[in-house]
Amino acid sequence: MKMxxxxxxxxxxxxxxEKQLYRSxxxxxxxxxxxxxxxxxxxxxxxxxxxxxxxGKFGNYDLERLQYVAVPLELIHSASLVHDDVIDDADxxxxxxxxxxxxxxxxxxxxxxxxYGKALTLATRLEDPKIHQILAKAMxxxxxxxxxxxxxxxxxxxxxxxxxxxxxxKTALLIAISCQLGAIAAGASDEMSRLxxxxxxxxxxxxxxxxxxxxxxxxEKQIGKPPGSDMRQGNITLPVLYALREEELREPLLQExxxxxxxxxxxxASDAIQMIRQxxxxxxAEGLADRYIDxxxxxxxxxxxxxxxxxxxDIAHFVNRRTY
Amino acid sequence: MKMxxxxxxxxxxxxxxEKQLYRSxxxxxxxxxxxxxxxxxxxxxxxxxxxxxxxGKFGNYDLERLQYVAVPLELIHSASLVHDDVIDDADxxxxxxxxxxxxxxxxxxxxxxxxYGKALTLATRLEDPKIHQILAKAMxxxxxxxxxxxxxxxxxxxxxxxxxxxxxxKTALLIAISCQLGAIAAGASDEMSRLxxxxxxxxxxxxxxxxxxxxxxxxEKQIGKPPGSDMRQGNITLPVLYALREEELREPLLQExxxxxxxxxxxxASDAIQMIRQxxxxxxAEGLADRYIDxxxxxxxxxxxxxxxxxxxDIAHFVNRRTY
Numbered sequence: 001m002k003m004x005x006x007x008x009x010x011x012x013x014x015x016x017x018e019k020q021l022y023r024s025x026x027x028x029x030x031x032x033x034x035x036x037x038x039x040x041x042x043x044x045x046x047x048x049x050x051x052x053x054x055x056g057k058f059g060n061y062d063l064e065r066l067q068y069v070a071v072p073l074e075l076i077h078s079a080s081l082v083h084d085d086v087i088d089d090a091d092x093x094x095x096x097x098x099x100x101x102x103x104x105x106x107x108x109x110x111x112x113x114x115x116y117g118k119a120l121t122l123a124t125r126l127e128d129p130k131i132h133q134i135l136a137k138a139m140x141x142x143x144x145x146x147x148x149x150x151x152x153x154x155x156x157x158x159x160x161x162x163x164x165x166x167x168x169x170k171t172a173l174l175i176a177i178s179c180q181l182g183a184i185a186a187g188a189s190d191e192m193s194r195l196x197x198x199x200x201x202x203x204x205x206x207x208x209x210x211x212x213x214x215x216x217x218x219x220e221k222q223i224g225k226p227p228g229s230d231m232r233q234g235n236i237t238l239p240v241l242y243a244l245r246e247e248e249l250r251e252p253l254l255q256e257x258x259x260x261x262x263x264x265x266x267x268x269a270s271d272a273i274q275m276i277r278q279x280x281x282x283x284x285a286e287g288l289a290d291r292y293i294d295x296x297x298x299x300x301x302x303x304x305x306x307x308x309x310x311x312x313x314d315i316a317h318f319v320n321r322r323t324y
Numbered sequence: 325m326k327m328x329x330x331x332x333x334x335x336x337x338x339x340x341x342e343k344q345l346y347r348s349x350x351x352x353x354x355x356x357x358x359x360x361x362x363x364x365x366x367x368x369x370x371x372x373x374x375x376x377x378x379x380g381k382f383g384n385y386d387l388e389r390l391q392y393v394a395v396p397l398e399l400i401h402s403a404s405l406v407h408d409d410v411i412d413d414a415d416x417x418x419x420x421x422x423x424x425x426x427x428x429x430x431x432x433x434x435x436x437x438x439x440y441g442k443a444l445t446l447a448t449r450l451e452d453p454k455i456h457q458i459l460a461k462a463m464x465x466x467x468x469x470x471x472x473x474x475x476x477x478x479x480x481x482x483x484x485x486x487x488x489x490x491x492x493x494k495t496a497l498l499i500a501i502s503c504q505l506g507a508i509a510a511g512a513s514d515e516m517s518r519l520x521x522x523x524x525x526x527x528x529x530x531x532x533x534x535x536x537x538x539x540x541x542x543x544e545k546q547i548g549k550p551p552g553s554d555m556r557q558g559n560i561t562l563p564v565l566y567a568l569r570e571e572e573l574r575e576p577l578l579q580e581x582x583x584x585x586x587x588x589x590x591x592x593a594s595d596a597i598q599m600i601r602q603x604x605x606x607x608x609a610e611g612l613a614d615r616y617i618d619x620x621x622x623x624x625x626x627x628x629x630x631x632x633x634x635x636x637x638d639i640a641h642f643v644n645r646r647t648y
Contacts, residue, residue: 029468031475083433106474109407109433110467113440117463120444124457132456133448139441143434144353150430151355 009307010053013063017049017070024071024122025115035099035111036118039078042096048073048178050315051200055182057308058192062185068125069181072135075119077174080142083112092225126185134177134184145169153234154261156254160241164205171211172204179312195299199312202296207319209289212237213282216273228269232260238288240272242281249279293320333631334377337387341373341394348395348446349439359423359435360442363402366420372397372502374639375524379506381632382516386509392449393505396459399443401498404466407436416549450509458501458508469493477558478585480578484565488529495535496528503636519623523636526620531643533613536561537606540597552593556584562612564596566605573603617644 025036049070056066085098086108092098100108116139123135148166152158179200183193214223215230216239230237236257244250256272276282296316303309349360373394380390409422410432416422424432440463447459472490476482503524507517538547539554540563554561560581568574580596600606620640627633 027464027468029471029475032468032471083437086430086433105429106410107471109410110471110474113407113436113467114464114471116437116440117460117465117467120460121457121464124453124460127453129448129451129453129456132453133445136441136444136448140351140438140445141441143437143441144351144356147353147356147431147434147438150434151353 010050010311013053014046014049016063017053017067017074018046020067020071021046021049021074024075024118027114027118031103031107032111032114035082035103035107036078036115038096038099038102039082044074044078046074048077048174051175051178051312052182052185054308054312054315055179055188055193055196055200056186057306058183058196058303059186059188065126065185066182068123069131069135069178069185072119072123073174073178073181075115075122076135076139076142079112079115079119080146080174082108082115084146086112128184131181131184134181138173138177141169141173145171145173149235152236154236154257156236156240156244156257158236158241160238163236163238163241167205167208167212168201171208172201175204175207176201192303195303198299199296199303199316202292202299203316203319206289206292206296206316209238209285209292210319213239213285213289216240216276217282228273231257231269231272232265232267234261234265239276239279239281239285242284243276243279246279246281249275289320293317334374334635337377338370338373340387341377341391341398342370344391344395345370345373345398348399348442351438351442355427355431356435356438359406359427359431360402360439362420362423362426363406368398368402370398372401372498375499375502375636376506376509378632378635378639379503379512379517379520379524380510381630382507382520382627383510383512389450389509390506392447393455393502393509396443396447397498397502397505399439399446400459400463400466403436403439403443404470404498406432406439408470410436452508455505455508458505462497462501465493465497469495469497473559476560478560478581480560480564480568480581482560482565484562487560487562487565491529491532491536492525495532496525499528499531500525516627519627522623523620523627523640526616526623527640527643530613530616530620530640533562533609533616534643537563537609537613540564540600541606552597555581555593555596556589556591558585558589562609563600563603563605566608567600567603570603570605573599613644617641 021040022037025033025040027033052066052070052073053063056062082099086100086105091101098108099111120132120135123132145166145168149170152162152166176197177200179196180193183196212230215237216228218227220226231240243253253272253275256275260267260269260272293316297313300309300312300316345364346361349357349364351357376390376394376397377387380386406423410424410429415425422432423435444456444459447456469490469492472486473494476486476490500521501524503520504517507520536554539561540552542551544550555564564577567577577596577599580599584591584593584596617640621637624633624636624640
């Protein structure tokens with residue numbers, strides 16, 4: 001089952017959002033239009049707009065209004081990826097060259113700034129300061145999350161709590177507010193917006209844990225980049241932290257990570273990945289992802305029963321089985 | 325006469341803004357608080373907050389409200405400097421090490437993102453979507469301006485119009501909206517906000533032309549960085565463009581610029597600076613700055629006569645004589 005199959009009936013609305021997404025970054029400066037549309041063209045799941053539209057189904061669904069949160073949220077996500085690629089020194093993203101590899105780091109930086117600015121400008125079309133505030137705060141939290149990631153590169157002593165706080169800021173928060181802002185823009189009740197936030201937060205946590213598992217155990221075809229790239233850049237993820245807790249694995253795994261660090265990421269991570277695969281870290285990480293999904297489903301169960309709720313349920317299950 | 329002498333009576337209010345500026349970037353993440361306060365600590369003229377407060381004098385002056393535009397505007401300015409230093413590969417700013425030299429480029433990038441986010445979050449404390457929109461649009465325009473600068477590095481064929489458009493986006497716009505938003509936040513009339521915008525825009529243009537002249541002809545002590553750094557990084561400014569129009573200077577100057585380009589900025593720019601100094605480019609650039617100041621004063625003359633108007637007049641004259 002592909003992600004988009006879930007949204008057959010929503011396809012027309014998502015096509016509209018897609019068109020608006022491209023329109024939003026058209027601008028006065030040719031190079032910026034190319035660089036900002038570059039990442040959009042490479043595809044992506046448009047998960048955040050989907051959450052916005054589904055969140056909107058719990059109020060007075062109005063696509064004209066919802067676009068002004070759906071498009072900004074996808075743009076903020078895109079801007080963070082463009083800046084992320086500068087840091088990760090990534091040459092490909094979604095199987096295509098990154099902005100920083102096709103142009104350069106400086107251009108990638110301003111492309112990100114431009115997209116952030118466009119996102120926030122667009123959101124002001126809805127004259128609701130609460131929405132602007134939630135978006136701007138998300139930008140702050142995301143940059144804190146990114147900074148924490150840099151700070152914790154190759155830190156094998158970090159706690160699981162550290163990891164969870166980081167992915168909350170880096171990923172879960174934006175998915176949470178996608179669901180919430182859809183509801184708010186559609187005038188849903190505070191209680192519903194709150195439950196949708198909680199659903200999104202928990203799905204987002206599971207999503208990132210699954211993403212980190214995929215980075216280690218997926219194929220290059222599945223993930224659009226070579227496996228183990230998190231580890232090579234020093235991003236110590238949940239299965240690694242769990243594996244490091246195992247007595248007999250700890251020392252050899254630490255040794256491998258030190259080697260990777262020493263070689264500045266040029267060392268292949270396959271030995272380390274092999275060790276982690278043999279540990280119980282994978283199952284423990286999957287178990288935690290399951291628990292987040294359970295919490296997401298629990299939040300959903302308190303929402304009125306409708307088609308959108310069923311869709312959100314399907315997405316939660318899908319996220320937890322993802323191989324893309 | 326120092327800039328701050330102008331504002332004796334406003335000193336108490338500016339002290340409050342200064343305190344709020346530091347408070348605004350305090351946060352959950354230690355490293356980000358250090359990096360973001362780093363630039364603030366190095367000083368700076370706080371010109372944008374000054375313009376906000378003076379703009380506010382044309383309405384119902386209320387410092388409690390005005391802080392929510394004054395602080396964001398200084399933060400946006402700071403964030404753009406942090407990102408600028410990444411591009412410029414600058415080691416010092418305001419005579420102190422830059423974030424990128426003291427930490428690294430990645431950290432400087434997220435520090436900028438964090439400060440932008442904090443700025444926009446803070447502005448949402450004023451529940452006025454128009455203010456949020458003006459700020460977010462400025463962020464877009466500034467990143468376009470920065471991109472144009474990168475695009476035009478070492479482009480000796482660019483027109484004066486190109487240069488003017490670029491400094492409008494890079495500098496003049498933010499000063500214009502500082503004056504305008506002060507007025508808007510204080511509930512001044514549309515006409516007054518418009519005139520203050522026009523004043524700020526023209527002062528900002530003159531300010532940047534003067535800045536570009538200083539970069540060529542100032543001393544390291546005056547400008548806090550080695551002279552000629554614009555030229556070494558390929559930023560072709562107004563006096564250079566004017567000098568290139570002179571028949572007998574054009575070829576040798578082009579040759580010097582090509583050498584600097586070839587040496588990737590490691591070549592001293594003093595020969596080129598010497599040529600420009602001998603050209604009429606300096607006087608022509610100064611003449612254009614004068615014309616912008618005249619337009620700024622003209623806009624002021626249509627505003628009600630009060631103390632703030634006198635202060636703004638003094639600033640306009642001061643900007644046009646600046647050696648700092």
